[in-house]
Amino acid sequence: MYARYGSKKLLFEAVILREIEDRLSFLEQHVPEHGDVRPELEELSDELLSWMLTDIHVALERVVMAEAARFPALARNLYEFGVGRTTRLVAEVLRKAEERGEIRVSDANFAAEQFISSVILSPFRRAALGVGVTSHNETSSARMRQAVDLFVYGCRPSQKGSHP
Template sequence: MIQEVNFNESKSKGGRPKSGTTQERIERLLDDAAKVFLEYGYGLSSIDILARQAHVAKRTIYQHFGNKAELFGAVVRRLSDSVVLSFPHLGSDTRPIKQVLTAFAYQLLERVLSPEVLGLHRIVIGEACRFPELAKQFYDNGPGRAITALADYLLSQKELGVMELVEPKIAAEQFFNMVLGELYRRALLGIDPTPTPEKIREHIDCTVNLFLRGCRPS
């Protein structure tokens, strides 16, 4: 939960103007933090560097986020908001299930194929052994949130008799991984450039149709 932050402690010389709402200042802080993580990696990023880049006092970061891992989690959480918050009432969405799953897949791929998410994921892979809390922050605030939202929706569809599912959470995980698939893996490894809209559409149509064929009532 975002707390109130005293941004009046920011540097008066060389810093940003102290204008805008608290939320706007928080957003700018997260923008700067993302740039630092992408430039230095997680291990070499420090609160000193983060504070200097954002033109805020170090204690501002500590008071608001607690530590570096929590700040990284906040950066990832904001990136995942465009997926999860696009469906604030996903569990009660009355559109046809194919339309809902297709929209979810597009939102997911649009976000995870962005340079920011690809860069942060690469950082997590490289640093997970030394900083296990980093991997947890990335998963909980990114994939974990999307899968939970999708599982709630699939449960509602099961209760309506639209789908036959033994465990909605497992089905949500399977669909999530099907959407990412080799398309995301190859982009993550830098093997392929960003997929074309046509390639993404073909991939999503195939994924949604295959998933629904396996979950439709007999």
């Protein structure tokens, strides 16, 4: 195996990138389009959390975090390939919702980053630290829906005469 990949680090990176590629390619081809941003974001979040909140992905996150200082390029590549692609996917959902007049965001990429931080990365980080669940269950689904509601409420278009 090392003949093909050159080192344990490169093999590890290839395994993780392949897993991310498989899942995100599927999501990119099946972006929910309901004409309503809330169920679109909930469905996308359900898919991501069901995939990420597993023992294996939580364990991989722990390894990546532990090795990030020794292998910063590995951590950067994994972050960009995983979180970067997910951000672009969520940003596209937000742009379409803005075109429909459901939400207002001045920067869809920034809004997507904030969404991912609160809805996806927060429960994932808690799981990696051992203070959260390592499976997407009824409790994590309820928290996810609350976070989506908060996000959508915060991005709703202002009404004429209302204060910012």
